[in-house]
Amino acid sequence: MRIEILVEEPSMKNCLEILLPKILPEDLVLNQQVFIRPHQGKQDLQRSIPQKARAFSYYHEPVLLVVLHDQDSHDCRNLKSILVEKCEEGSSPYLVRIVCLELEAWYVGDMDAVEQAYPSFKASKHRGKAKFRNPDACNAADELGKIIKAFQKGQASRTIPKYMDVENNQSESFRQFRSGLIREIDRIRG
Numbered sequence: 001m002r003i004e005i006l007v008e009e010p011s012m013k014n015c016l017e018i019l020l021p022k023i024l025p026e027d028l029v030l031n032q033q034v035f036i037r038p039h040q041g042k043q044d045l046q047r048s049i050p051q052k053a054r055a056f057s058y059y060h061e062p063v064l065l066v067v068l069h070d071q072d073s074h075d076c077r078n079l080k081s082i083l084v085e086k087c088e089e090g091s092s093p094y095l096v097r098i099v100c101l102e103l104e105a106w107y108v109g110d111m112d113a114v115e116q117a118y119p120s121f122k123a124s125k126h127r128g129k130a131k132f133r134n135p136d137a138c139n140a141a142d143e144l145g146k147i148i149k150a151f152q153k154g155q156a157s158r159t160i161p162k163y164m165d166v167e168n169n170q171s172e173s174f175r176q177f178r179s180g181l182i183r184e185i186d187r188i189r190g
Helices: 010-023 042-056 076-087 104-108 111-117 140-147 153-163 172-189
Strands: 002-007 034-038 063-070 094-099
Touching: 002 010, 002 042, 010 034, 010 153, 010 172, 042 063, 042 076, 063 076, 063 172, 076 094, 094 172, 104 111, 104 140, 104 153, 104 172, 111 153
Parallel strands: 002 034, 002 063, 063 094
Antiparallel strands: none
16 A cells, blocks of 8 residues: 655645654555655645546555645635545545644644643643634634744744644644544555
């Protein structure tokens, strides 16, 4: 089995390189059976999906195509249907997940991890605030940037995931990604 994960940008790749070994079965190893393909933004990602979906259909082994796309200001359902349509140009199994609203929501979903990466951030001080109750709706990158002076997206993508608890993240979009990936792997393996 092979897994091809298409992402918008290098920061998602950085994050997944750390998180996937915590999620995947031990026999699925990064850069051996699992590959993360970063793109140069949303348009580049969307343009590449149909051709990759068709190419993966001809591989000698089953390929699970995974597409991760930030929601940003898009309507989630419309965006997902566009991405699904592009994936269906091939015959490989696929999983489309929308990161609501952006990758940094996954970090806010585990405030203890943010505190471990940035000790000046006190999770207990922010955890109960209304704006953080739904990590997927809080404009997380802006909020983290206001609270943590040293916060930079690229660096955060290599630091915070080291401490993230993949079993107990409060971001619904992270939980949907994790459970969907595990379910599809199990389904393909029969």
